[in-house]
Amino acid sequence: MCDLDTQKDAEAFLAAGDSKKKSTTAFSRREFGLMTAVAGSAMLLPPVANAQSVVETDVDITTADGVADCYFVHPAQGSHAAVIVWPDILGLRPAFRAMGKRLAQSGYSVLVVNPFYRDARSPVVGEGASFGQPETREIVLPMARNLNAETHFTDARAMVAFLDAQPSVDTSRRIGTTGYCMGGPMVMRTVAAVPDRLGAGATFHGGGLATDADNSPHLLIPQTQSAMLHCVAANDDAADPKAKDTLNTAYAAAGISAEIEVYTDTLHGWCPPDSQVYHEAQAERAWSRLLALFEVALA
Numbered sequence: 001m002c003d004l005d006t007q008k009d010a011e012a013f014l015a016a017g018d019s020k021k022k023s024t025t026a027f028s029r030r031e032f033g034l035m036t037a038v039a040g041s042a043m044l045l046p047p048v049a050n051a052q053s054v055v056e057t058d059v060d061i062t063t064a065d066g067v068a069d070c071y072f073v074h075p076a077q078g079s080h081a082a083v084i085v086w087p088d089i090l091g092l093r094p095a096f097r098a099m100g101k102r103l104a105q106s107g108y109s110v111l112v113v114n115p116f117y118r119d120a121r122s123p124v125v126g127e128g129a130s131f132g133q134p135e136t137r138e139i140v141l142p143m144a145r146n147l148n149a150e151t152h153f154t155d156a157r158a159m160v161a162f163l164d165a166q167p168s169v170d171t172s173r174r175i176g177t178t179g180y181c182m183g184g185p186m187v188m189r190t191v192a193a194v195p196d197r198l199g200a201g202a203t204f205h206g207g208g209l210a211t212d213a214d215n216s217p218h219l220l221i222p223q224t225q226s227a228m229l230h231c232v233a234a235n236d237d238a239a240d241p242k243a244k245d246t247l248n249t250a251y252a253a254a255g256i257s258a259e260i261e262v263y264t265d266t267l268h269g270w271c272p273p274d275s276q277v278y279h280e281a282q283a284e285r286a287w288s289r290l291l292a293l294f295e296v297a298l299a
Contacts, residue, residue, distance in 0.1 A: 044273035051105035063158040068117040074109035079170040081298040082163040086183030092122035095274035156190035174199025188217030191226040200297035202229040210246035227297040228258040
């Protein structure tokens with residue numbers, strides 16, 4: 001999960017020069033701001049083969065704690081398996097709208113959540129903001145601390161109820177969910193909150209998935225039915241190498257299918273295209289594994 005240690009790794013990477021960054025696509029705040037001003041975040045992602053036409057809407061969803069503003073995007077025709085996307089610590093913003101739209105173009109009805117709706121409507125940070133900026137951390141860290149295991153459960157149930165009421169959602173098919181950074185535990189709790197509706201979950205550089213706490217997400221695995229994908233950043237694994245083993249053991253004991261892989265040469269946050277440490281090649285490989293999981297588990 002984003003913290004000062006992972007930020008130190010990002011700063012070291014950015015200071016290393018072009019030779020170290022040759023295998024990645026990394027943008028400074030200024031560079032990303034200029035690019036999005038001209039082309040939008042979607043232009044930073046490779047195009048979708050045979051992309052479906054989609055309908056995009058901003059929706060308000062009533063939860064146990066208020067009204068969550070979310071981005072809902074789905075193919076223009078028919079009903080489809082639904083997916084809930086939990087963003088990283090910078091929240092719902094153009095990059096995650098682009099990622100949600102890309103998934104919808106592949107044939108899914110996608111709901112991207114503003115996890116910070118209790119404090120502010122999205123976006124909660126300006127375009128080009130990064131966790132490396134003290135002023136950004138001052139905004140998002142208090143909001144993140146307002147979330148906990150219980151809010152994860154109640155929000156997950158509200159999002160599932162919304163999706164199941166939409167004509168663009170095929171309720172005969174199970175729901176998928178993805179999460180990035182702090183969204184990782186949200187995925188684990190979502191698949192446990194409504195286990196009979198969730199069929200697949202995927203985390204990308206997710207933090208705090210297997211800890212010593214009494215409410216560690218991995219302890220919920222026996223209560224779930226979802227096939228899982230965990231794409232682990234190399235520096236997250238270096239900081240906590242036992243986490244992947246704990247997850248593997250828990251999934252095996254529960255008889256749950258799970259793919260867990262450490263992605264070489266990646267830093268925490270490598271998947272969103274607006275990240276300081278975006279690694280396009282590895283992000284695309286992780287995206288392909290996500291599509292493969294959904295194709296089977298949400299069929």
